[in-house]
Amino acid sequence: MEKLDHLDRRxxxxxxxxxxxxxxxxxxxxxxxxNAVWRRVKALEEAGIIRARVALLDPEKLGLGLTVFMMIKAxxxxxxxxxxFTRATADMPEILGAYRMTGDLDYLIRARVADVKAYDRLYxxxxxxxxxxxxxxxxxxxxTKETTALPV
Amino acid sequence: MEKLDHLDRRxxxxxxxxxxxxxxxxxxxxxxxxNAVWRRVKALEEAGIIRARVALLDPEKLGLGLTVFMMIKAxxxxxxxxxxFTRATADMPEILGAYRMTGDLDYLIRARVADVKAYDRLYxxxxxxxxxxxxxxxxxxxxTKETTALPV
DNA sequence: TATGAAAAGGGCAAGGA
DNA sequence: TCCTTGCCCTTTTCATA
Numbered sequence: 358m359e360k361l362d363h364l365d366r367r368x369x370x371x372x373x374x375x376x377x378x379x380x381x382x383x384x385x386x387x388x389x390x391x392n393a394v395w396r397r398v399k400a401l402e403e404a405g406i407i408r409a410r411v412a413l414l415d416p417e418k419l420g421l422g423l424t425v426f427m428m429i430k431a432x433x434x435x436x437x438x439x440x441x442f443t444r445a446t447a448d449m450p451e452i453l454g455a456y457r458m459t460g461d462l463d464y465l466i467r468a469r470v471a472d473v474k475a476y477d478r479l480y481x482x483x484x485x486x487x488x489x490x491x492x493x494x495x496x497x498x499x500x501t502k503e504t505t506a507l508p509v
Numbered sequence: 510m511e512k513l514d515h516l517d518r519r520x521x522x523x524x525x526x527x528x529x530x531x532x533x534x535x536x537x538x539x540x541x542x543x544n545a546v547w548r549r550v551k552a553l554e555e556a557g558i559i560r561a562r563v564a565l566l567d568p569e570k571l572g573l574g575l576t577v578f579m580m581i582k583a584x585x586x587x588x589x590x591x592x593x594f595t596r597a598t599a600d601m602p603e604i605l606g607a608y609r610m611t612g613d614l615d616y617l618i619r620a621r622v623a624d625v626k627a628y629d630r631l632y633x634x635x636x637x638x639x640x641x642x643x644x645x646x647x648x649x650x651x652x653t654k655e656t657t658a659l660p661v
Numbered sequence: 662t663a664t665g666a667a668a669a670g671g672g673c674a675a676g677g678a
Numbered sequence: 679t680c681c682t683t684g685c686c687c688t689t690t691t692c693a694t695a
Contacts, residue, residue: 391690405570406566408565410565411562451660453659455652456651495612501598501609502598506602507568544672
């Protein structure tokens with residue numbers, strides 16, 4: 358795919374907020390015909406710029422009211438350790454993000470749990486699977502911003 | 510809406526990964542007719558459990574290859590400061606998440622930028638708008654996990 | 662880009678297990 | 679109550695200009 362033009366960016370901005378619009382509606386908003394917009398969206402999907410269309414759920418309504426960040430130092434710095442950590446975090450559905458970092462904390466985990474008790478279970482599950490040198494948790498009191506929309 | 514049953518959870522699990530499926534396909538996967546599934550999805554939307562359907566974009570392909578976490582201490586602990594911080598982060602599209610935390614770091618910001626230079630611009634923009642007592646950035650070398658799917 | 666037309670899907674109502 | 683079936687309208691997809 359060639360470079361994105363202004364209309365592509367408008368389309369992406371809209372679809373990042375609402376991917377349930379009809380092509381008719383989307384076309385109206387960017388000033389293209391239904392069909393012209395359809396072709397652009399298809400090209401964006403084929404180029405992999407649009408990775409997926411997903412449903413976002415309300416964590417509170419699912420009883421996942423607490424976001425927690427876990428700062429982690431690895432016990433060993435080996436490929437095996439990293440593979441094991443990657444596998445363990447992939448298997449644990451409460452863990453939404455896991456990041457290998459610069460600086461003196463090695464890894465950061467972002468997770469969603471019901472409450473502090475549920476965090477403790479997550480912590481125990483994790484240390485049962487991965488050798489950790491140090492873990493400290495910070496709980497989120499308020500999410501002032503949380504979006505999946507990237508700047509386009 | 511009453512409590513979620515097993516089928517609702519299956520439906521949510523599928524839609525969190527792919528919201529572009531037809532009702533026919535979704536029905537097949539959970540063992541319901543097109544219409545039965547349609548009614549359940551509609552109820553889940555009306556209950557607000559399904560918050561939105563969105564397109565997820567590929568950050569690399571948009572030139573946003575670097576994820577950064579900023580650990581922040583506030584200059585003042587006042588309502589005005591918090592309002593100002595909330596407004597500033599809401600206005601900055603590179604900032605994907607902003608969290609008020611427990612522990613001795615006050616705020617955590619999760620952002621996506623092109624590179625370290627772009628991070629520096631983000632940093633300057635932020636300190637121009639918000640009085641910060643302390644900021645430290647950690648860059649993400651590798652995202653071993655990153656999902657929008659909550660456990661259901 | 663636009664048009665038009667075939668195929669697929671969505672929304673709704675009536676009826677059955 | 680919850681599911682299925684059938685009908686009609688909208689959307690998607692694609693061929694062609």
